[in-house]
Amino acid sequence: MSVYLSGDFASVEPATRAIRDLKSRGYGLGDLVVFSDEPIIFPPGVLRRPSHMSLTAVLGAITMFLLASGFVYFAQHNYPLITGGMPIFSFWASGIISYEFTMFGAIVSTFGCFLWESGLVRKREEAPVPHIQPERIHLRVRCRPEQTDEANHLMLRAGASGVTRL
Amino acid sequence: MAAAPEVIIPYHEVRDDLWRPLGPASNRYWIALSIAFAVAAWGILCWGYQIYAGIGVAGIRRPVFWGFYLVNFVFWIGISHAGTLISAILRLTDAGWRKPVTRVAEAITVFALMIGGMFPLIHLGRVWVFYWLIPYPNSRLLWPNFRSPLIWDLTAIVTYLSGSVIYLYLPLIPDLAQLAEETSGWRKRLYSALSLGWTGSDREWHSLEFAMKLMAGLILAVAVSVHTVVAWDFSMSVAPTWHSTIFGPYFVTGAIFSGIAALILVMTVVRRALHLEKYLLSKHFNNLSKLLLLLSVAWLYFTAAENLTIWYGNDPKEMQVFGVRTRGGYAPFFWFMVFCNFVVPFVLLGIRRLRSITTATIASACVLVGMWLERFLIIIPTLATPRLAAAWGHYAPTWVEISITCATFSAMVMMYLIFSKLFPMISIWEFEPHPPEPEEE
């Protein structure tokens, strides 16, 4: 049975201190989520979550390149018709198609990876979300009931304007 | 123009200003929308008439088999490069001033692509079998001819359209989530559905920013290829002066040029109509004007290079086209095009004292006219002056083609009006009304 606390911070520095303090006390990245109405740039290493987006984009691109080139090769040979003395299949002629499909693969896989990694299309955990106030940073901490006071204290000491229980 | 000091606008005022256009529509809005819709509908009716009566109701003929429709096609695909430049190149170079301008530009891209993509259908002789250009398994075992530049067109435009829609949608998600909280009724349902349950967590933000950075690079690569492929519709031909290696870069430069001009024009209208004078500042118009000037010089460079090589090479068939274009029947259009594309921007924007929002708008309108003429002058004189003189001809558009051309502009206005009523034209989360954080200096 977890307890969710939301600390309200005015700027990045106190939020960073709070995160560092909580991490040093054993809280994992899965317990700490920052909510805001615009992207907050933390110093490197503070809130780094693993991302596979570049790799996914490259893999998507390569996949679509192979599929597109293979499909064009198959289609041109399936019903071969001579046009203008050109070879039945040539990368000169179909290179553009392969290129566009490569890009298409990269675009779609990037978008798909975004939808997945952001958690927007995954089944949502039923954790409560703090109401986001403009220009504020909210740090939601998931802790066990006996850790509530400790987490509360750490956030207030780091510089939170207030800590509420969700 | 001296740089004005940054005015810090309170956040609630920013939200009110940017969200006010989403409120109830004024009478002026409904009138504008009705007129735009009427003209666009008239264009659709003309197209229907053309399908019914035959494509002969357009002015195309032998030897000018491609006329206004192809000119419009290249023109609108060119306009669609507005969003690419602003969003992608400026994002990659981290130019902060671009931020209030990005959504206006991206919306232009998507709508221009949708309009431009209609023209390959409009110009077909038998449009009801257009689906034969799409590869699908059929009983005749036939596939489209992937060696044809028109199939390259199709692939490139579909890729670019999907990329642009995604690129427009991504930064819209956080705005939609905020709007969903503040509105009610059908708007709330629409925004909630479209925002996919965005909560503003750091994981979501990180993913979004990374995706946008990747997309910026990808969209740039696709955009360059799209207009290159459209240029290669002409380059791959043996028609005199078309078979030129410079067409790829020439068309891309011209596209970015006309895209910036369209962006400035749309920004002026949006700024006035939506009362965004505090957000779309002189600084933005100044920077875009400088870019327009730079592209104008680049356009002149490419045009001069193209025409000089033709003139110096003195190939008889190409000189026939050159003569017709610069000294013959098309000469008034050619020199007017040079005036619109180079002289006007150079004077109005090059002379610092003359550079203002008004002159930028005038210059942009001239550039749009000039770039349309440039597409016209690339297509029609060459087709009218083929290698065998016995087949020479002329071209004149008919009311059908003119109607459809006007209808496309009207359709753009209509789609933009609807878009600006449903979505905020400046994204709040990207726009920084408050002082930037110390790390970013």
Place this chain on the structure above:
Amino acid sequence: MDTAKTFHRWGMAIDLDRCTGCQACVVACHAENNLPVSDPQSAAIGRTVHWIRVDRYYEGVFPEIREKHMPVLCQQCDDAPCEPVCPVYATYQNPEGLNVQVYNRCVGTRYCANNCPYQVRFFNFFAPEWPEPLALQLNPDVAIRMGGVMEKCTFCIQRVKRSKNDAKEEGRPLADGEIQPACAQSCPAEAMVFGDLNDPESKVSRLAGSGRSSRLLEELGTKPKVFYLQRGK
């Protein structure tokens, strides 16, 4: 010899020194291939269809002016620029070297017509019409094209097919000169010769190899199969 298995390569030789510019070939082509009849408005803007046309060139300075007549029809190029640009394979090269136009596949993009340096392709901007009583003389061997479809000279492929069928049924090879497209058949000066370029003994092969032979716009590398014979080129 089984004629069905031997691939022909159809070509034509046109003797410009014999051509009088009478345009009987043009008329014959109209009659044979169901070409649409134009009207004054269409003719004024250049939409008349002439699968074969006679171009006139004036050479020399007054008073020593010579008029050269050149019948121009589809050159049936080996490396045809019109073929690769068609997005739907409505035009391609068949095994006998003919550049065939598939009417029911044409979508009407008209890219092929733009790419033809000889401008021998014609588009049906409207559905073709024949004022009465011309509709009664349509050739049943040739398809009527609909509006929105490209057409051009086919070397009278219907006559080629009929002759090949006749020869196959009678179990004999095709004789040289047996197939005559409408234009070659009607030429009073016998300036047009049609035949098999794969047969080195055929008249067209011998004419094509003669010293008077050249091809139109040869520098483009389209490898046309129509040879023009004229002295002093």
